[in-house]
Amino acid sequence: MVCVASAYKLETAAARQELFHELYESSFYTVAKFVAVNGGSFEQAKDIFQEALVVLYEKLVDGKTEILSPEAYVVGVSKNLWNRQAKDEAKFVSLEGDELSVNVSPRQESNVNETALLSWLERAGQRCLQLLKAFYYDKKPVASIGNEFGYKSVHTAAVAKFKCLEKLRDEAKSQSLSYEDFTE
């Protein structure tokens, strides 16, 4: 299988930014026009377009979906995000109209805890987070992770990944015992 991320050369921040720049030039106007016509603001156009770029990136590195035109994909995702947001806002307005108090859903609550835990882990295990990000989020090939992080072999890089996973899991677990905020 062709590694789509390699085809788009997305392994470095500079390469990713080059793709995002191209997509801004080719597709942001279309998205912004769509948002403007539908009564939205510049900030809203910016937010949904950037969210669509995140979705595109994750699809490209995942490699399971064939994306023939990143431009068309980003525009399509942006429009879907806009429509979904408009629906959510309509629901919110009707709730507000009925003067109902909206409780934080369990999913939102879990995100708050995760944010607190992430902030703590960023301070305690930055290198491990970077390594795990390269494996699990950017889905880079092991050989390229080895080069980037200075591991001599693919095996050493794989072992380092599991050592980091163990370290962060155990630190998160022990922190959760100290801080109730981190537990669900």
Add this chain to the structure above:
Amino acid sequence: MRTSLNNLKHAENFIEETMPKPEALVFEAKMIVSKQLRDDVRWQKKIYSIVQSFGRRILRKEISLVHDEIFNPEPKHPLKERIHKLFN
């Protein structure tokens, strides 16, 4: 790899559903009887989720830099002008 790391690898295959079905059934049975294993798997999943949030945070920063390059440059970028006309 030492045993604890092999266990993580095993749990990863289970979480990602890349483990053969019979092996996954045995793993599930082990989780039923071991609270320690259940906890380990739960926290391993949480770390995956945190790594995803971390990755997204970094990516959003990279995208914001591109946005700023276009919308806050000197001299003004032509796309900035065209977009702002839509909202004025």
